Amino acid sequence: MGVNQTTFFMKPHGDENNYIxxxxxxxxxxxxxxxxxxxxxxxxxGEIHALLGENGAGKTTLVNILYGLYRPDAGxxxxxxxxxxxxxxxxxxxxxIVLVQQHPMLIDxxxxxxxxxxGLRSLGYLKSPNSVKEVIKEYSIRYGISVDPDxxxxxxxxxxxxxxxxxxxxxxxxxxxxxDEPTTMLTSYERKKLFSVLRKLKDEGKSVLLITHKVMExxxxxxxxxxxxxxxxxxxxxxNKYTLDELVKLVVSDAGVFNGVRSVKFDYNxxxxxxPEVLSIKDLIVVNxxxxxxxxxxxxxxxxxxxxxxxxxxxxxxKELSEAIAGLRKVVDGRIVICGQDLxxxxxxxxxxxxxxxxxxxxxxxxxxxxxxVAENYILKSYGQYSGFGLINMxxxxxxxxxxxESFNIITRGPLEKVKAxxxxxxxxxIVARELRSNPKVILAHNPTLGLDLRSAALVRExxxxxxxxxxxxxxxxxxxxxxxTLSDKIAVMYKGSITYEINKNEASRDVLERAMLGLxxx
Amino acid sequence: MFEIRILRRYEITNKLKSSIYVASFITGILIFALIxxxxxxxxxxxxxxxxxxPLTSYADLQITIRYAVPIGIMALGLTLTYKxxxxxxxxxxxxxxGAIFAAWTAYAFNYIEPPTSIVIALLAGxxxxxxxxxxxxxxxxxxxxxxxxxxxxxxxxxxxxTDYLIYGPWRSPxxxxxxxxxxxPKSYVILPTDGIPVINISTFILSVFLMYAIIKKSVFxxxxxxxxxxxxxxxxxxxxFLKVALLCLAISGAFAGLAGAxxxxxxxxxxxxxxxxxxxxxxxxxxxxxxxARLEPWFVLPSAxxxxxxxxxxxxxxxxxxxxxxVVNIMNGVILLSIIAADFFINYRFVIKVRE
Numbered sequence: 001m002g003v004n005q006t007t008f009f010m011k012p013h014g015d016e017n018n019y020i021x022x023x024x025x026x027x028x029x030x031x032x033x034x035x036x037x038x039x040x041x042x043x044x045x046g047e048i049h050a051l052l053g054e055n056g057a058g059k060t061t062l063v064n065i066l067y068g069l070y071r072p073d074a075g076x077x078x079x080x081x082x083x084x085x086x087x088x089x090x091x092x093x094x095x096x097i098v099l100v101q102q103h104p105m106l107i108d109x110x111x112x113x114x115x116x117x118x119g120l121r122s123l124g125y126l127k128s129p130n131s132v133k134e135v136i137k138e139y140s141i142r143y144g145i146s147v148d149p150d151x152x153x154x155x156x157x158x159x160x161x162x163x164x165x166x167x168x169x170x171x172x173x174x175x176x177x178x179x180d181e182p183t184t185m186l187t188s189y190e191r192k193k194l195f196s197v198l199r200k201l202k203d204e205g206k207s208v209l210l211i212t213h214k215v216m217e218x219x220x221x222x223x224x225x226x227x228x229x230x231x232x233x234x235x236x237x238x239x240n241k242y243t244l245d246e247l248v249k250l251v252v253s254d255a256g257v258f259n260g261v262r263s264v265k266f267d268y269n270x271x272x273x274x275x276p277e278v279l280s281i282k283d284l285i286v287v288n289x290x291x292x293x294x295x296x297x298x299x300x301x302x303x304x305x306x307x308x309x310x311x312x313x314x315x316x317x318x319k320e321l322s323e324a325i326a327g328l329r330k331v332v333d334g335r336i337v338i339c340g341q342d343l344x345x346x347x348x349x350x351x352x353x354x355x356x357x358x359x360x361x362x363x364x365x366x367x368x369x370x371x372x373x374v375a376e377n378y379i380l381k382s383y384g385q386y387s388g389f390g391l392i393n394m395x396x397x398x399x400x401x402x403x404x405x406e407s408f409n410i411i412t413r414g415p416l417e418k419v420k421a422x423x424x425x426x427x428x429x430x431i432v433a434r435e436l437r438s439n440p441k442v443i444l445a446h447n448p449t450l451g452l453d454l455r456s457a458a459l460v461r462e463x464x465x466x467x468x469x470x471x472x473x474x475x476x477x478x479x480x481x482x483x484x485x486t487l488s489d490k491i492a493v494m495y496k497g498s499i500t501y502e503i504n505k506n507e508a509s510r511d512v513l514e515r516a517m518l519g520l521x522x523x
Numbered sequence: 524m525f526e527i528r529i530l531r532r533y534e535i536t537n538k539l540k541s542s543i544y545v546a547s548f549i550t551g552i553l554i555f556a557l558i559x560x561x562x563x564x565x566x567x568x569x570x571x572x573x574x575x576x577p578l579t580s581y582a583d584l585q586i587t588i589r590y591a592v593p594i595g596i597m598a599l600g601l602t603l604t605y606k607x608x609x610x611x612x613x614x615x616x617x618x619x620x621g622a623i624f625a626a627w628t629a630y631a632f633n634y635i636e637p638p639t640s641i642v643i644a645l646l647a648g649x650x651x652x653x654x655x656x657x658x659x660x661x662x663x664x665x666x667x668x669x670x671x672x673x674x675x676x677x678x679x680x681x682x683x684x685t686d687y688l689i690y691g692p693w694r695s696p697x698x699x700x701x702x703x704x705x706x707x708p709k710s711y712v713i714l715p716t717d718g719i720p721v722i723n724i725s726t727f728i729l730s731v732f733l734m735y736a737i738i739k740k741s742v743f744x745x746x747x748x749x750x751x752x753x754x755x756x757x758x759x760x761x762x763x764f765l766k767v768a769l770l771c772l773a774i775s776g777a778f779a780g781l782a783g784a785x786x787x788x789x790x791x792x793x794x795x796x797x798x799x800x801x802x803x804x805x806x807x808x809x810x811x812x813x814x815x816a817r818l819e820p821w822f823v824l825p826s827a828x829x830x831x832x833x834x835x836x837x838x839x840x841x842x843x844x845x846x847x848x849x850v851v852n853i854m855n856g857v858i859l860l861s862i863i864a865a866d867f868f869i870n871y872r873f874v875i876k877v878r879e
Contacts, residue, residue, distance in 0.1 A: 069531075087530065087874055088528065088530045088874070090528070326759055327759075328755075328758065328759055347761065347763070348758060348759050348760065348761045349761025349762075349763065350761075351761075352760070352761045353761075358759060360759065365753070365755050365756065366755055366756055366759050367756060367759075368753070368756055369748075369749045369752045369753040369756050369757065370752065370753065371748075371752040371753075372748060372749060372752060376745065376748075376749075380749065380756070380757075380760040381760045381761065383742055383745055383746075384742070387742045390741050390742055390743065391736070391740045391741050391742065392740060392741065392742055392745055394740075
């Protein structure tokens with residue numbers, strides 16, 4: 001190791017040395033693709049620095065370089081003015097740079113303190129589970145982190161797991177915490193809580209690098225914003241030196257295509273009362289994985305050309321409901337009718353045949369096969385159309401995929417690239433492209449724009465409206481209340497497994513819906 | 524002070540990947556050479572008998588092929604099932620039943636002339652293997668019964684079935700009391716053309732093409748690959764598990780049965796007890812061959828030939844150099860382990876650092 005750790009953080013002197021981390025001219029190429037070109041990034045001590053960019057702008061590549069997972073093809077990295085080489089996460093940690101993983105890596109069957117103790121031990125920090133408990137207690141007072149050290153990790157929610165990761169980072173004596181899209185899976189309450197922890201860390205003189213594609217989030221919490229677009233820095237200045245409009249233009253690579261944050265233009269073609277019902281659910285009862293009733297007596301009808309939004313705090317049965325409709329979860333009681341066919345006890349294949357498109361919440365688990373190529377994933381539900389004599393006509397597939405890659409602006413090295421190499425937003429665009437291409441009669445979408453940047457989200461929403469105009473009925477289950485309000489003709493609130501509140505689009509207000517989501521209102 | 528660190532690789536070039544495989548293979552040979560030196564043998568002598576002789580001398584090449592062809596054909600079938608995430612180890616039993624079916628065909632239709640007789644015998648063998656694999660397939664597809672257990676059990680049932688036939692109804696009265704069946708009729712015996720086992724080799728190569736087409740080009744292969752890498756996504760796309768499980772096991776069973784029929788008609792010509800059996804444990808070697816080939820149909824060709832050569836070379840060092848049976852097993856183990864260890868170097872890299 002180049003520099004002794006203890007003396008390293010002692011006294012920053014001089015101007016440049018005030019940068020805890022200073023990246024100059026970093027480039028990274030993957031074959032002929034440029035992931036990063038000449039990127040500069042300077043992070044000061046005690047600063048919350050937002051790295052803002054669309055999906056595929058190169059944010060994660062940069063983080064992987066800073067964390068020693070990739071090596072840059074050009075450029076230098078300095079920590080307090082001293083040039084360093086980061087070859088592994090261990091190196092990064094020795095310089096005080098710690099990544100809080102987007103998907104926490106914890107052992108489910110162990111308690112929080114056991115997990116932390118193990119994780120630290122492998123890095124050479126000897127801590128017993130008991131001393132870890134002490135530290136957690138101390139942090140809970142200092143930062144408002146509220147994890148019970150004795151609880152088994154499998155019982156923790158996503159945001160609690162994230163807190164455990166934060167604690168781990170702090171125990172590693174992190175001076176710069178990097179958080180990659182930390183709010184993707186959080187509810188708005190959990191997000192506020194996370195931000196308050198980050199602010200407290202900042203007050204203690206720690207630095208935070210927040211990687212995000214959400215403009216509002218960056219302006220809400222950061223002191224400084226660096227915008228990354230197509231692998232290059234387009235702007236880097238204090239947050240208060242930006243206007244919102246300007247920021248959006250800097251982030252989005254082709255501002256002409258972009259229609260503004262919430263002002264997607266579309267016709268509210270009023271649903272005619274005689275439109276046929278394409279999806280009808282009656283008295284549905286579904287249980288969750290541990291046998292508890294997750295959906296209780298759920299009834300709903302979606303007509304052709306109509307979007308019905310289901311709002312609700314996650315964990316109120318939305319997951320089980322969507323899986324039951326898609327045919328992935330057994331129905332205990334009730335009926336599911338798609339386009340006049342009772343498919344309650346039929347498998348996913350019959351539902352696809354009947355005209356159901358499914359955009360699942362957990363896209364990597366349900367939506368794509370990561371080890372297969374973009375082209376192969378593209379035909380996952382329509383491979384029959386591309387086959388003759390039992391063989392798949394790959395040439396035809398690739399032609400069609402290339403078309404979709406272009407029209408959906410999917411960033412990929414080509415149709416033969418493995419899907420797991422794509423960024424989350426681009427995987428979602430691929431799924432939406434696949435699901436909508438067959439002109440489905442019913443679209444079931446669960447958090448379809450979760451984790452997508454502005455432009456991709458706007459594109460997905462526009463496609464929904466187009467499908468609606470073409471006569472599809474859409475059931476939109478979303479935690480994004482704004483999305484539900486913007487898109488839906490009718491909004492239903494799901495609470496504890498059933499619909500507790502229903503309202504028409506033009507009467508809906510955020511306030512009322514939020515109260516209904518917490519179970520404070522009934523029909 | 525030096526410090527060695529093991530780090531995960533996130534990127535690797537194909538060139539580096541293949542050099543790692545070659546290097547690990549050579550390392551395995553060197554380790555085995557060292558063992559031979561300790562044992563007191565001349566390693567050069569041993570190596571030439573193990574690797575050079577089985578692949579260069581005309582007579583030895585025939586013996587190598589005698590093993591390589593059935594190993595390869597069965598490995599191809601297993602490649603498909605392993606790609607679907609189903610871990611069958613039933614080739615051995617399916618091969619035995621394939622041989623039984625082929626033998627029955629030969630005894631029952633002894634009036635049929637070649638080449639029709641040969642084709643019928645091979646098809647009957649494939650059918651036998653297919654049927655034998657069907658029961659584990661149905662259990663897996665319908666009830667999700669662990670296929671490792673069922674296919675293994677079916678191997679033992681197949682052994683017992685063979686034993687029943689050779690000690691019972693099919694026992695030859697003219698075999699000097701040995702538990703052997705009558706030799707199959709001459710019209711069912713595959714003979715090499717000008718000393719080259721043309722039919723065996725061409726069946727193997729055709730099987731490679733066929734399996735390549737099934738896995739890489741066919742709709743079914745597509746379903747299998749999707750199912751194998753993400754069952755949940757495949758299920759939500761409407762791909763039927765029953766179909767995948769049943770067909771994968773049936774196809775791999777047919778390939779194993781074909782191998783059994785081929786061995787019966789071209790090598791053994793009769794069914795016999797354990798030490799003279801048609802299968803010779805090759806059904807298990809095929810598992811190794813499939814994984815050595817990284818479940819790629821084309822790579823089964825070299826992997827099967829390598830394993831065939833090792834079996835053949837093992838026989839030579841046993842017979843000519845008088846080394847015990849264990850040495851052959853050590854050799855097999857060392858070489859296979861080092862090739863499998865290559866995975867570690869493909870996924871991780873070493874960094875040596877100098878500490879101040």
